[in-house]
Amino acid sequence: MPNYRMHLLVCGGTGCHATKSNVLINELKRVLSEKGLEDEIQVVETGCFGFCEKGPIVKVYPDNVFYIEVQPDDSLEIIEEHIIKGRKLERLLFVEPSLNQKLEEQLDMPFYKKQLRVALKNCGFIDPEDIDEYISTEGYHALGKVLTSMTPDAVIEEIKISGLRGRGGGGFPTGLKWEFTKKSSADQKYIVCNADEGDPGAFMDRSILEGDPHIVLEAMAIAGFAVGASKGYIYIRAEYPLAIQRLSIAIEQARNYGLLGNDIMGTGFDFDVEVDLGAGAFVCGEETALIKSIEGNRGEPLTKPPFPAQSGVWGKPTCVNNVETFANIPAIINKGGHWFKKIGTEKSPGTKVFALAGKINNVGLVEVPMGTTMRDIVFDIGGGIRHGKQFKAVQTGGPSGGCIPYSQIDIPVDYDSLVSIGSMMGSGGLIVLDEDDCMVNIAKFYMEFIIDESCGKCTPCRVGTKRLHEILTKITEGKATEECINHLVELSDTIKDTSLCGLGQTAPNPVLSTISYFLDEYKAHVIDKHCPAGVCEALLSYTVVSENCIGCTACLRACPVNCIKGAPKEIHKIVQSDCIKCGACYDICRFEAIMKK
Amino acid sequence: MYNKGLSQSNFDALGDYIASLPEKKGALMPVLHKAQNLFGYLPKEVQLFICERLDVPTSKIYGVISFYSFFTMKQRGQYVINICMGTACFVRKADDVVKEFEKKLGIKVGETSKNMMYSLEALRCVGACGLAPVVMVNDKIYGHVEKKDVKKILAEQSN
Numbered sequence: 188m189p190n191y192r193m194h195l196l197v198c199g200g201t202g203c204h205a206t207k208s209n210v211l212i213n214e215l216k217r218v219l220s221e222k223g224l225e226d227e228i229q230v231v232e233t234g235c236f237g238f239c240e241k242g243p244i245v246k247v248y249p250d251n252v253f254y255i256e257v258q259p260d261d262s263l264e265i266i267e268e269h270i271i272k273g274r275k276l277e278r279l280l281f282v283e284p285s286l287n288q289k290l291e292e293q294l295d296m297p298f299y300k301k302q303l304r305v306a307l308k309n310c311g312f313i314d315p316e317d318i319d320e321y322i323s324t325e326g327y328h329a330l331g332k333v334l335t336s337m338t339p340d341a342v343i344e345e346i347k348i349s350g351l352r353g354r355g356g357g358g359f360p361t362g363l364k365w366e367f368t369k370k371s372s373a374d375q376k377y378i379v380c381n382a383d384e385g386d387p388g389a390f391m392d393r394s395i396l397e398g399d400p401h402i403v404l405e406a407m408a409i410a411g412f413a414v415g416a417s418k419g420y421i422y423i424r425a426e427y428p429l430a431i432q433r434l435s436i437a438i439e440q441a442r443n444y445g446l447l448g449n450d451i452m453g454t455g456f457d458f459d460v461e462v463d464l465g466a467g468a469f470v471c472g473e474e475t476a477l478i479k480s481i482e483g484n485r486g487e488p489l490t491k492p493p494f495p496a497q498s499g500v501w502g503k504p505t506c507v508n509n510v511e512t513f514a515n516i517p518a519i520i521n522k523g524g525h526w527f528k529k530i531g532t533e534k535s536p537g538t539k540v541f542a543l544a545g546k547i548n549n550v551g552l553v554e555v556p557m558g559t560t561m562r563d564i565v566f567d568i569g570g571g572i573r574h575g576k577q578f579k580a581v582q583t584g585g586p587s588g589g590c591i592p593y594s595q596i597d598i599p600v601d602y603d604s605l606v607s608i609g610s611m612m613g614s615g616g617l618i619v620l621d622e623d624d625c626m627v628n629i630a631k632f633y634m635e636f637i638i639d640e641s642c643g644k645c646t647p648c649r650v651g652t653k654r655l656h657e658i659l660t661k662i663t664e665g666k667a668t669e670e671c672i673n674h675l676v677e678l679s680d681t682i683k684d685t686s687l688c689g690l691g692q693t694a695p696n697p698v699l700s701t702i703s704y705f706l707d708e709y710k711a712h713v714i715d716k717h718c719p720a721g722v723c724e725a726l727l728s729y730t731v732v733s734e735n736c737i738g739c740t741a742c743l744r745a746c747p748v749n750c751i752k753g754a755p756k757e758i759h760k761i762v763q764s765d766c767i768k769c770g771a772c773y774d775i776c777r778f779e780a781i782m783k784k
Numbered sequence: 785m786y787n788k789g790l791s792q793s794n795f796d797a798l799g800d801y802i803a804s805l806p807e808k809k810g811a812l813m814p815v816l817h818k819a820q821n822l823f824g825y826l827p828k829e830v831q832l833f834i835c836e837r838l839d840v841p842t843s844k845i846y847g848v849i850s851f852y853s854f855f856t857m858k859q860r861g862q863y864v865i866n867i868c869m870g871t872a873c874f875v876r877k878a879d880d881v882v883k884e885f886e887k888k889l890g891i892k893v894g895e896t897s898k899n900m901m902y903s904l905e906a907l908r909c910v911g912a913c914g915l916a917p918v919v920m921v922n923d924k925i926y927g928h929v930e931k932k933d934v935k936k937i938l939a940e941q942s943n
Contacts, residue, residue, distance in 0.1 A: 202912045205925035239914025387870030390911030425817065425854050426910055428923075464817055466852030469908070483812035484844075485851040501810075544872035544913035551914055582871065618871045632874055636908070642851070774931070 191229040193270065196246040197257075198311065200235035200397050201390075201429050207259065208232075208243035214259040215245075218266050228270055234398015236311035237552035238298060241281065246293060246311070253293040254279040284548065284570060297567050298549050303530065305538045306354075306514035307554045310398030315433050318440040321401040327446055329520035330405050333412055334454040339369060342413040346516070348524030350536040355381055355472070355509030356584065356613045357689070358535070358602040364506055367496035368414040371504035376416035378407050379500065379507040381477060382423035382430070385469035386585030387636065389616030391540040392510035394552050396423070396430035399514070400437035404447065404460060406513035409520060411458040414506050419460040422477050425467065434462055469586070469640035472614075473688050474499075474507040476642065487642045488688035509614070511540055531557030535601035539612070543569050545619040546576065558599040561591055565619060576621040580704070584613025586633045586640075587693035589700025590626065609700045611693070625722035626705040627712055631659040633697035641690065648691030651682040655698055662709065663723040665716040672709050676702060724768050727783050733758050735780035742772035742781060790829055794822045798830075802837045812840055812848060816855055825856050861896045861903040863941045868918040870909030877930075878917035882906065884934040902941075 197203075197212050215230045236244045241255035245265065252275055254265065261279060268274050280289040281296060290296050304310075313320035321327070333342055347362030368376060380403060384392040396403065407419045423431055438460055441447040449457045463481050470476045471486040478499050480486040499505020515537060519527045528536045535557040541564065544550050548570030555564060561581055565571070572578050580590040589610035591598065598604050602612050620629065634656040643649045658675055661667040679695030686692045702709060711717050718726040731742075731751075738756040750766045753759030761772070773781045801818050805811050815838060819830050826849050835842040849855040867873075867882050882904075886892055889902050896903040912918050915927025919937065926937055 201910070201925075202914045202927075205912055205915055205918075205927050239912070242914065384911070385908070387874075387909035388872040388913055389909075390913060393911045426907065464813065465854075466813065466817070467854035467908070468852050480813065481810065483810045483840075483848070485847055542913060544916065545875045550872070550916070585871070616871070618875060620875060624875055629875075632871070639853075639908075 189226040189229075191227060193228050193250070194248040195228060195230045195265075196233045196248055196311065197230060198234075198236050198242055198244040199232035199315075200239070200242075200394055201427075202235065202239040203242035203244060204429065206242050211243055211245070211257060211259045211262065214262040215266070218262045222266060222271070224266070224270065228266075231314045232316070233312060234310040234315050235394040235552055237307070237394070237554075238549065239552065240548070240550040244311075245279075251292045251294065253281060253290075253296065255281050298551070298553070298570065301559065301563055301568050302554050303538050303556050304554050305518050305527075305530070306395060306402075306511050306540055307398070307552070308518070309402065310394060310552075313399065315398050315400055316436050318401060318437065318444060318446075321399070325517075325521060326401055327405050329517035330408050330412075330446065331452060332520060333409050334452055334456055339413045339415065342409065342520070343369060345524045346413075346519060349515075349519045349527035350524075350534075351512065351515055351519060351527065352535060352602060353509060354511035354515070354539065354614070356587070356611065358612060361508060361512055364496060364508070365410060365413050367494065368416075368504050368506040371497050373504050375418070375501075375503050376414055377500045377503055377505040378410045378414070378416045378419040379474075379477065379481070379495075379505055380407055380419065380421040380513060381472065381474065381507055381509045382421055382427075383465045383472045383477060384424060384427075384510075384614060385472045385640075386587075386614050386616050388542060388544045388618045389585060389614045390542045391552060391615050393424075393427050393430050395510050395514050395540075396427070397433055400430075400434045401441065402517060403434075403510055403513045404437055404441050406516035407460060408447065408451065408458045409516055410506060410508065410513070412456055414504075416504075416506065417457045417459070419458065420481055420500065421460060421462045422465060422471070422481055423462060425464045431462065431464070438462070468642070469636075470642045470688070470690050473690060476688070477507065478505060485642070487644045488690070490687060511615070532599065532601045534603055539600070539615055541615045541617050543617050543619070545582075545617075546573050546621040546624070547571070547619040548573055555600075557601045560597050560599055562596045564600065564617065565596070569619065572619065572621050576623065579620045579622055579624055580626070582618040582620060582629065582697075583616070584611040584693075584696070585616050586636050587611060587689065587696055588613045589696045590620070590629075590704055592704040594704075609696070609703060611696070623720055623722070625663075625718050625720040626701040626708050627659060627662050627718075628720075628722050630698045630701045631656065631663060634659055634694075637690070637694045641694070645685070645687045645691055647682045647685040648687075648694060651678055652694050654678060655682075655695065659698070662712045663718070664725040665712065665723075667713045669710070669713050671713060672702065672706075721783055724770070727768055728763060729761055729766060729768065729770070729773060730782050730784070731759050731761055732780045732782050735778045737778055737780070739778070741775050741777070745771040745775040747771060790823060790827070795833060797822055798833065799837060802834075808838055811838065812845065816845075816849065820855060825859050827857060827859070858896070859900070861900050863901060863921055864903045864905060865937075866905045866907045866920040867893075868908075868910055868912075868916070868920070869906040870913065870916075872909075872913035873917040876916040880931050881917050881919065881929050881934065884931045888934055888938060902938075 245254045245257045351361045352358040471480045475489040476486040495505040531537045540554045637652045641648045736758045743751040750762045831845045919926045919929045
């Protein structure tokens with residue numbers, strides 16, 4: 188094996204693949220071999236660096252220089268300048284907008300400075316398709332330690348000491364879950380990895396599976412040893428083809444190395460893993476629905492108890508944990524539960540991975556200690572709001588969560604604080620909203636999602652969310668009265684109280700939290716028939732801004748109902764009574780002379 | 785890759801796949817994935833075939849297919865245009881992109897053009913939120929799509 192002096196780490200996550208990082212990798216390799224450097228410099232396709240907005244990313248290791256938005260055509264210049272001449276390529280460096288300064292090293296970037304990587308430690312560092320690279324970062328060391336020097340009870344005790352809570356959203360203590368499963372006696376038990384990341388705007392689990400699949404396999408085997416299970420299922424969304432492919436490669440390699448299968452490391456412990464594909468049903472993220480789906484049924488949730496720890500897959504005791512939860516396990520075993528407990532807050536130890544998205548400058552994946560404030564996440568790490576707009580809210584927890592307004596932005600992010608202000612951690616999607624987003628419309632968006640995804644088993648969720656959506660639609664169309672807001676609250680409370688599963692019980696959260704923090708906006712819609720954000724089309728009017736209009740007639744020709752009057756070089760006028768609010772004039776005007784309000 | 789028709793060779797391939805399964809218990813979902821991969825969709829003929837080979841009632845097969853949005857019983861166009869309607873894409877104006885595709889193709893979301901060229905669909909998050917709004921045409925991902933890019937994306941397919 189050649190002894191490389193330098194490595195070019197290229198992001199091979201779904202985001203960067205879409206911006207042709209695979210073409211870039213081939214081009215880098217081609218140029219390197221042309222220059223005769225292929226035995227000196229290695230190109231590594233890694234998992235996600237997290238800085239998805241600026242992909243494809245190339246990191247030069249060990250220099251730690253971070254290049255953004257690298258195109259295949261840049262390969263020659265990177266190699267000639269940086270690799271051969273040792274000069275950094277200025278034009279591809281990241282410019283920190285707040286400092287207006289080019290930053291050379293990854294750790295100088297505010298995006299990375301406040302992060303602490305436990306679950307993501309290998310993402311963007313190792314080649315996920317090479318088990319040797321995983322092993323070289325202490326990979327499978329924890330499994331070896333568990334199998335050769337610990338009892339199942341000691342493993343569970345260590346996890347309990349760590350205080351690790353389920354990262355899928357519920358926040359249930361992982362150690363307890365393992366203990367319950369261990370205590371159920373049966374001839375066969377199962378470990379399930381929940382990789383059905385259905386929350387729109389969340390991509391933490393996908394990135395872990397794409398960037399470091401072995402960490403999940405190792406943790407599942409540890410869990411199997413602790414609870415007494417010999418078989419694991421990974422239930423993953425079919426929409427994640429790259430993660431599925433990398434997992435399959437990882438499983439194959441682990442089997443070949445004797446790290447999965449029979450008699451692992453010669454200790455007599457058997458454990459193997461099977462990948463099962465979901466098929467696009469959000470409710471399957473709920474553990475009982477997921478189990479029904481693994482068995483080949485419609486994914487409808489069941490009443491609990493019995494809990495999966497007593498009766499899960501095929502009626503056998505089953506322990507279901509989320510991808511990110513598993514990704515924390517090897518570090519806890521290697522460094523000890525007490526080490527983990529010191530990170531984060533008392534009741535929510537450890538770190539949490541968030542997917543930052545929406546109207547924020549640095550869209551991407553971040554991992555921070557629990558208890559970091561939302562302000563730090565949005566403004567320091569996330570780089571603030573795009574295009575200098577005003578922050579309005581952060582939506583957490585997806586369709587089950589709620590909004591955090593500016594007044595609550597200094598809240599420390601952990602399970603209990605978020606619940607106390609009417610939101611929830613959820614799986615970790617953070618969608619940032621700005622002044623141009625209408626909160627009623629956001630609530631309506633989530634209700635549409637829930638209507639699509641409700642499994643239909645319980646009436647409150649199946650019918651109730653439809654009624655919520657109808658009322659919200661009426662509000663956005665200016666046809667509602669103040670009474671409608673009360674109806675929303677009343678119906679929401681009923682749905683929460685009477686639904687069977689987590690999906691139904693949390694479905695009204697986006698409505699309730701927008702009402703509690705943005706009641707003014709709801710009132711503006713129902714009383715003044717006005718949408719303050721300028722989103723709800725039925726409540727908008729288009730007018731010509733006389734100062735900007737040059738009389739080019741572009742809007743006049745674009746109007747499908749001929750409601751714009753005027754002549755060349757004359758200021759135009761929109762006849763409001765005839766306007767159908769299609770926005771064609773607004774779209775075509777190049778002089779910002781049409782105002783939408 | 786989406787339309788391969790109900791040819792005998794596809795039925796043979798599906799039959800071989802089912803026969804190769806070590807266990808039929810719980811195999812329905814993988815079999816449906818395989819079948820949709822082969823045929824592009826899951827019409828009645830395919831459901832009946834699976835029913836016989838897997839010994840599962842067609843009512844159950846129909847129930848499972850209709851439950852999961854990934855499975856489709858309708859034949860789709862040569863190019864399946866999927867517009868991500870996850871939250872991140874939604875707040876970056878993915879609905880404008882949807883409207884533009886609907887206008888240009890003359891079909892609504894969930895429909896297929898008469899000449900079987902295009903199907904228009906909305907999906908919930910591909911997890912590439914950094915590229916929002918995202919459009920997928922078959923397996924190809926387009927990022928940061930604006931209304932004005934729609935024409936270009938369509939032109940690329942017909943070339």
